[in-house]
Amino acid sequence: MASTAEHLTSTLDGRWKEVRERTRSELTDPRFAPHYTPDLAEARAKALEQMRVLASMGYAADGFAADHGGTGDAGAAVVSIEMLAMSDLSLMVKAGVQWGLFGGAIENLGTKPHHDAYVKRLIDLDLLGCYAMTETGHGSDVQELETTATYDPSTGEFVIHSPTPSSRKDFIGGAAQHATVASVFAQLITAGPGEERESKGVHCFVVPIRDDEGNDLPGVSTSDCGYKGGLPGVDNGRIMFDQVRIPRGNLLNRYADVAEDGTYSSPIENPNKRFFTMLGTLVRGRITVGGSAGAAARVGITIATKYGLQRRQFNAPKSDNEVLLMDYLVYQRRLLPLIARSYALQFAQNELVAKFHDIQNDPDADPQEKRELEGRAAGLKVANTWHATRAIQEAREACGGAGYMAENRLTALKADTDVFTTFEGDNHVLAQLVAKELLTAYADEVQGMNPVDWMRFAVTTVGDVVKKRTAAQQILQTIVDTRQDNEEDGSLFNRGTQMQMFEDREDYMLSTAARRLQGAQKREDDPFDAFNFVQDHVLRAAQAHIDRVVLEAFVAGIDSCGDETAKALLNDLCDLYALSVIDEDKAWFMEHRHLSVERAKAVLRGINERCRSLRPHAETLVEGFGIPEGALGSAMLDGPGTDAVRMATVPR
Ligand SMILES: Cc1cc2nc3c(=O)[nH]c(=O)nc-3n(C[C@H](O)[C@H](O)[C@H](O)COP(=O)(O)OP(=O)(O)OC[C@H]3O[C@@H](n4cnc5c(N)ncnc54)[C@H](O)[C@@H]3O)c2cc1C
Incomplete structure (x- = not known):
């Protein structure tokens, strides 16, 4: 019979459960055991060697269409890279660059000749590539990249060039050592017969950068970023191009092409729309990074929780026994809400991956759905990566000095x-993307409305934007509709009340942001000044939106659990997540009269109550994360008798 922890894992594994299980068993191979290798040369060689093992197992095929040499299971591709993050983040990032970013550019921006020429080879690692988008001068704003790709009709070639020091490609994974080819993003400059040469915006080109011996090709100068804050196994580097000629066919031409005579054509007329359509096809990288950060956070929290269940400090009065760390309320308050948030985010991530998979496999997918997917991917990338940063730091401190070893x-x-938090889109920039996506959902209709009409509109339509629920629509609506709200403490444990509070906050923040934006637009001549005036408000609206989406995913996740004991634990965790979010933004709820002083105190009491009720299950909850055996890689948990940790009986 399956244990409660196994039921939790199975629920959390979601739709790609089998892929997760397969990867779990693959990661028990000692070649994937976590390792501490600060030396760059060794770490890079190790990451590449691990990738070759993965390639020999056919690991990367899921990310590519069947007729290009893959299996076309986009969801499986994301999930299996996320699982790698539990074992080794350098490996996860290097694999993500090769198969997700470089491979993803070829797959999604290229056409048949590119698929035929590159996909099979890059899956098998016969071709190692890098993804050269960022430049020293432009990271978040990639529409303004300076690298040029100028078409020369006399030879039928593009000339790739770095015209300024700030146009140097920077931080590029694989560029320092292993990649022999780059997918280079550059301004495409061309002219048809009788036309003036002009930039048609940023496009992507396949550019060979090294020969088989690892030497830079003529006109290409690569250099090494050297030691970084982490990720020693990823060979990040820089690239400068000096008039490097590539054939016309090396333009990845799914969304735009240049004819032999230099005539430019694209099925998407609007340059802005074209650029964002191209970027939108690369959303997988962002989804993978968010999911991987969440996976790493679960590893960190598991280590700290297990440590807290074996480490004792200070004698309890009238007792000869020292107290187990996990029995201190403050210790529970530090770790259990992070466990709850990890569950919440993973349920939301599962929904996101499913949505991505379905859209990827639907040639007629609605453009609006695609935009919503991009917004969701951005929002969850932000939430997962900030959660990881916070949770892993807390986990480190929770293990005291041993945590620093x-x-x-x-x-x-x-x-x-x-x-x-920075790559695949800086979090602050992505949060603005989330808010803009929500605000533009009704921006067209808002134009020209007088304040009275606007208010009427805001009250009805913004609410509809918010009420567009994420999953399991009916269950969620029933929960909200049947909620019983009163001033009693207990009603804070009512799921409908929690959901309504999240929804009201989002609704209010979005509608007031839109209203302030409209006011600022009238006052300020410059649209930049108008937006900048409300930028902080817009970011908070985005956060409120993400919190609501995550709570709804948690509720849907609980509904999918088939075991009553596991379900009860998930319900308590969901309370802890919801109350923690309310507590963190308590000032806002109180300022806006959504929470009385008495109820605010009840939120704290509720959090403590849930921490106490979940404490006996702490181990089960982290076992439920399903970290592969051996992937914790933490010496202090390996056995009793070490100097750093005195072992004690672990309560069940
Ligand atoms: C280890 C590593 C690996 C990487 N790998 C790759 C790779 O393989 N390929 C690749 O192409 N790139 C790669 N990158 C680059 C990465 O994608 C960029 O660093 C990232 O996009 C951010 O750009 P930036 O560093 O120029 O920061 P900037 O865009 O300059 O941002 C700096 C700060 O300004 C803030 N800011 C920027 N714009 C706004 C705004 N509108 N409003 C408010 N605040 C703002 C940001 O929040 C941020 O805090 C990598 C980076 C690193 C560090």
């Missing part, structure tokens, strides 16, 4: 995940 894993997890 490399052999106990947490320092590497911290160093390696830190940058996840």
Whole structure:
């Protein structure tokens, strides 16, 4: 019979349960055991060697369409890279660059000749690539990249060039050592017969950068980023191009093409729309990074929880026994809400991956759905990566001095995940993308409305935007509709009340942001000034939206659990998640009269109550994360008798 922890794992594994189980068993191979290898040369060689093992197992095929040489299971591709993050984040990032970013660019922006020429080879690692988008001068704003790709009709070639020092490609994974080819993002400059040469915006080109011996090709200058804050196994580097010629066919031309005579054509007329359509096809990287950060956070929290269940400190009065760390309320308050948030985020991530998979497999997918997917991917990337940064730091501190020892894993997890808040879209920039997506959901209709009409509109339509529920619509609506709200403490444990509070906050923040935006637009001549005036408000609205989406996913996740004991634990965890979010934004709820002083105190009491009720299940809850055997890689948990940790009986 399955244990409660196994039921939790199975629920949390979701739709790609089998892929997760398969990867779990693959990761028990000693070649994937977590390791501490600060030396760059060794770490890079190790990451590449691990990738070759994965390639020999056919690991990467899921991310590519069947007629390109893959299996076309996009969801499986994301989930299996996420699982790698539990074992080794350098490996996860390097695999993500090769198969997700470089491979993803070829797959999604290229056409048949590119698929035929590259996909099979890159799956098998016969071709190692990198994804050269960021430049020293432009990271978040990639529409303004400076690298040029100028078409020369006399030879039928593009000339790739770095015209300024700030146009140097920077931080590029694989560029320092292993990649022989790059997918380079550059301004495409061309002219048809009788036209003036002009930039048609940023496009992607396949550019060979090294020969088989690892030497830079003529016109290409690569350099090494050297030691970084973490991720020693990823060979990040820089690239400068000096008039490097590539054939016309190396333009990845799914969304735009250049004819032999230089004439530019694209099925998407609007350059802005074209650019964002191209970027939108690359959403997988962002989804993977968010999911991987969540996976790393679960590893860190598991280490700290297990430590708290074996480490004792200070005698309890009238007792000869020292107190187990996990029996201190404050210790529970530090870790259990993080466990709850990890569950919440993983349920939301599962929904996101499913949505991505379905859209990827639907040639007629609604463009609006695609935009919503991009917004959701951005929002959950933000939530997961900030959660990882916070949770792993807390886990490190929760293990005291032992947490600072490399052999106990947490320092590497911290160093390696830190940058996840920055790459694949800086979190602050992505949060704005989330809010803009929500605001534009009704922006067209808002234009030209007088304040009275606007208010009427805001009250009805913004509410509808918010009420567009994420999953399991009916269950969620029933919970809200049947809620029983009163001033009693107990009603804070009512799921409908919690959901309504999250929804009201989002609704209010969004509608007031839109109203302030409209006011600022009238006052300020410059649209930038108008947006900048309310930027902080917009970011908070995005956060409120993400919190609501995550809570709804948690509720749907609980509904999918088939075991009553596991379900009861999930319900308590969900309370802890919801009350923790309310507590963190208590000032807002009180300022806006959604929470009285008495109820605010009840929120704290509720959190403590849930911590106490979940304490006996702490081990089951982290076992439920389903970290592969051996993947914790923390010496202090390996056995009794070490100097650093005195072992005690672990309560069940
Ligand atoms: C280890 C590592 C690996 C990487 N790998 C790759 C790779 O393989 N390929 C690749 O192409 N790139 C890669 N990158 C680059 C990465 O994607 C960029 O660092 C990232 O997009 C952020 O760009 P930036 O560093 O220029 O920061 P900036 O865009 O300059 O941002 C700096 C700060 O300004 C803030 N900011 C920016 N714009 C706004 C705004 N509108 N409003 C408010 N605040 C704002 C941001 O929040 C941030 O805090 C990698 C980076 C690192 C560190």
